[in-house]
Amino acid sequence: MKKFDKDRLLLAAAGPALALISAFVLTMIVLAASGVDPIDPLRIMIDQAGYEDVQVLIVNQAGIYFLAALAVAIGFRMNLFNIGVDGQYRLAAMVSAVVGAKVALPGPLHILLIVLVAMVTGAFWSGIAGILKARRGVSEVVSTIMLNAIATSVIAWLLLPKNLGVQPAGSNDLTTGDIPESGWFPALSLPGGDIYGFTFVAFALGVVYWFVLNRTRFGFDLRASGASESAAQASGVEPKKMIMTAMLISGAVAGLTGMPLLLGESHTYNLSFPLGIGFTGITVALLGRNNPVGILFSAFLLAFIDKSSAGLDQNGYAKEIGTIMQGLIVIAVVVSYELVRRYGIRRQQQKVGEELAAGHALKTDSKEVAA
Known part of the structure; x- marks a missing residue:
């Protein structure tokens, strides 16, 4: 049971993590393909978040x-x-x-x-x-x-x-x-x-x-x-x-x-x-x-x-880069969650197969001992 809960927790975290990583990578690819430095805009955004007035705006x-x-x-x-x-x-x-x-x-x-x-x-x-x-x-x-x-x-x-x-x-x-x-x-x-x-x-x-x-x-x-x-x-x-x-x-x-x-x-x-x-x-x-x-x-x-x-x-840099990032997050969320969902189904099927195989083996061993 604990193992099942652990798997479920990992699958729940995998969706958002995969979505964010995918969105970040896609943003870098889009910026690079447009001839824009893919790293510098992100650095600027992080620097902007260091200002107190921007932090207040973010919280609000x-x-x-x-x-x-x-x-x-x-x-x-x-x-x-x-x-x-x-x-x-x-x-x-x-x-x-x-x-x-x-x-x-x-x-x-x-x-x-x-x-x-x-x-x-x-x-x-x-x-x-x-x-x-x-x-x-x-x-x-x-x-x-x-x-x-x-x-x-x-x-x-x-x-x-x-x-x-x-x-x-x-x-x-x-x-x-x-x-x-x-x-x-x-x-x-x-x-x-x-x-x-x-x-x-x-x-x-x-x-x-x-x-x-x-x-x-x-x-x-x-x-x-x-x-x-x-x-x-x-x-x-x-x-x-x-x-x-x-x-x-x-x-x-x-x-x-x-x-x-x-x-x-x-x-x-x-x-x-x-x-x-x-x-x-x-x-x-x-x-x-x-x-x-x-x-x-x-x-x-x-x-x-x-x-x-x-x-x-x-x-x-164009401030619309932020809009691009948000749009890519939406796409990444849909795709990533579907991939994780399908993997979760396959994982459950695999676990059921393993449990059935283990139960069959245990039953066979019991018969052999009884004989």
């Missing part, structure tokens, strides 16, 4: 990626592919920013209201895909992609000055108005800048995710339904109910993705609010294998690439 970005990845991972554990995290997070940030700017409450209550509105909005938007999946069998991949596009249009419409938007004087930007200081989440001030206070809430949610998934009946039902819907149904679990529950929770966590930035820095939703966070969260969740510790390291890795690559253009 990692918290955002961590929340997006948790939202994706919740769906993955139910065998649901929630690609709509990006739309859910942006719509939730926009609606909660509007409410936060319109309401005046004491500090803690103001922050709590904004957070609850974000969670409810994200859950509502993902719940649409959940209903379509549970009631009509519509693929959540298709519905969430469509809902991303619809969310973009809804946000653009709501941001019009005639609706909920505010256009600052002398600016072409559209915002939701500024959230009063009572709705700002306290930050941790360091020499390099302020770490968003909600970043620590994000990391704490990783502990909650692990506990609920591995130490509660609900977590067991969720994992069982994701592993085999028919087997879970036979044991008394309602698959449709679990689909809805998983999508609602995934959307609620997705709604929190924009809170570190909204409550910690921008204090408003505008046209420059970051896009694509949800899609990066898919990469982080895949690389971290839906494990909170793995997701944490993956979030910091992609945040490091994102923020440290910004200084490449100052040294004569």
